[in-house]
Amino acid sequence: MPRPQHPLTIQGVSLNSVAEQFGTPVYVYDGDKITSQIKTLQQAFSKVPLKIKYATKALTNVNILKVVKLAGGEVDAVSVQEVRLCLEAGFKAEDIMYTPNGVSLEEIKEVVELGAMINLDNLPVLELFGQTYGHEVPVCIRINPHIMAGGNAKISVGHIASKFGVSIHQLDEILELVKKYNIQVTGLHLHTGSDILDAEVFLKSGNVLFEAALKFPELKFLDFGGGFKVGYKEGDVVTDMMEVGNRVSEAFLKFCEKYGKKLELWLEPGKFVVSEAGSLLVQANVVKKTPQITFVGVNSGLNHLIRPMMYDAYHDVYNLSNPEGEEKKYNVVGYICETDTIAAERDIAEVRMGDFLAIKNAGAYGISMASNYNSRLRPAEVLIWEGKARLIRKREEFEDLLRNQVVLDL
Template sequence: MQLNNRTYQIQDVNVLDIADEFGLPLYVYDADKIIEKIGLLRSSFSGVNLKIKYAAKALTNISILKLMRQQGVEMDSVSVNEARMGMLAGFAPGQIMFTPSGVSFEEIREAVDLGLQLNVDSLPLLEWVGQTYGSQVAVSIRINPHISEGGNIKISTGHADSKFGVSILQRDAIRELTEKYQIPVSGLHIHTGSDFKNADAFLRGADILFDLAADYPNLTFIDFGSGFKVAYKEGDHVTDVAELGRKVSAAFQNFCQQYGRDIELWFEPGKFLVSESGHLLVKTNIVKENPTRTFVAVDSGLNHLIRPMMYDAYHDIKNISNPSVADETPVEKTYNVVGYICETDTFATDRSLPEVKPGDVLSFENAGAYGFSMASNYNARFRPAEVLVYEGRPYLIRQRETFDDLLRGQVDIPALNLEVIEQ
């Protein structure tokens, strides 16, 4: 989001105009930012046969999926329903990686029937695949490398105690099952979590997969997952994607030479591609001055952006109605920015902002990843609309929910339609 003459803009579109047209609260996504991130990833890995698989769980709107497909990005899904959305967006089943975690065998069967690329993350699942399909279904295998790095423990997935993947210590058991049932192994996968700051964690994971690849001579790809750290505030340390590309590409090229042929290098970025594109616009309801705190209460809450409460995540907040500019800086005050949910619901504590008044429009930044996709109807609140700014125009890509949406699926029991029983 750029500042220009006291106006916040996305692709030269005034953000306040978007708020007026579509109402608040509102998610707004910048297509140019997504395309920029795709380009950065491609240019950083220009020396290898790179395939980008968008981790759709970050933001699953079908228009975002169509944008990814338009840009030549394929898809990673963690549920069959995500995959079905991808197919509606135009992805071929073979372009969709399916990486389940502890799902039912019925869902696995549905994924195989659809033609998805199955990524196996447990020995029981691998044995079931062998018993059910024998040598008829090629799989990739998700390895837990016992690497503990990254950010919040809730998003760290590669440590020894994680539920994800088959432990590298079970290497022999993997090989025994694949040989027993003649299961074709087309890929090896690793994903150790989010918020890696440098290439070292990827290279350690790469060494593990490169060594394991010796057991499987017919691989077509190796998948390093993702975990690139993005900036949530000024000065944040981020993953140097260019450095990562140089180091990982060199290691991968050396591996391919030793392996005897070139194979594909896959990444599955989610947050990296969409986080910075997203803005959650909200309206200030009241400014409440208490003896110890001044609260800014807005028309949103953890039901729309759960990351601050769930992960203690920092999200930059801009007062769009009273922006800071180089030649005219408004008076700043310190606030707790809170939501309207009936429990502790804090977006920011002791945050310095240009003075906020009732009616001001605020923007929570980095709301593209795990904003709407983790949103709920808690407190019987509606989920917001979504807008995509594409080629200089804002497009509605999801309607705001209504009361009918809250009632949809509920079933009335006629026997309860009675007079109140006197006590």
């Protein structure tokens, strides 16, 4: 079987040169890929009034948010801090959907003051919100449709045991609160999970949303969430966006006729927008042979990319320094004092100490879930934009570890 051809450049910029210029580990993002992913969604749903609300939790760097804005996207935030980052990036408050989980009414009030759209997912806070604002502040309600979907149990969030959303079986209780406090419900939302392949899941959950929506006369939009599948390795099956777009749009337009007015369709893609745009560049510290396994120990680990350990996620790894070398089987492992496997039993062009490696599909939930575990420093970030490599986050220094510590004189 021929070796898969991995790109050694982004927009003509050598990834080797990025590693040399900025050091490793370093996250590198392709601005053109982010833009093209948003354009793909716009084309797939071109028949309906669409708003793409990029799920900022996937990657919150302000410069990435600016790229999303330039491409015509809006944003979904899950914390007041993410809301503020979106405002810093130039989004208007009305462009921001705020979808928290388990937060206090005090944080929600902060976001109301900032002007973002509020999306609530539990009855106690919905009641407090109604007591506080009545009909004054519009709100969206997140419904749990009780549909199991997604490629991993940890990212399936629409099933009956999930903490997210108000159960569809509690619709009457929602309606009682809405009536009691004259709450202005302008949107309904659901999100079933990630890595969803086909249109049937979206249509099934959409039917739950459509039936519930008939009970709310003031709606302006329905939010179908995200969860579109991207490719992680050669031959991966991915979501057929044109099929999903056409079939969901057709069902949505039919519902709007039944509802009696045109609504907007909102989507909240996160991983779909940024995953394939990002690579984590690392350097081989050691090549360690044992009787059974050859390990490549690199200068990064679960402190920078936790997905392989947390989700059993697959990330392709290739050798930037020796791309034509003879393929050998390796376990690529991190430098963290834990079982810290990035890639197991992978065929990679021969790795030598000092070689630069690229870990693919690292744009989503990479730097945003990074930590200082083992007192390691978080890496730099670089954006390839208009054919140039631009630093968008400085590498941490030792002083950053002490910055917020209060050192006592003991």
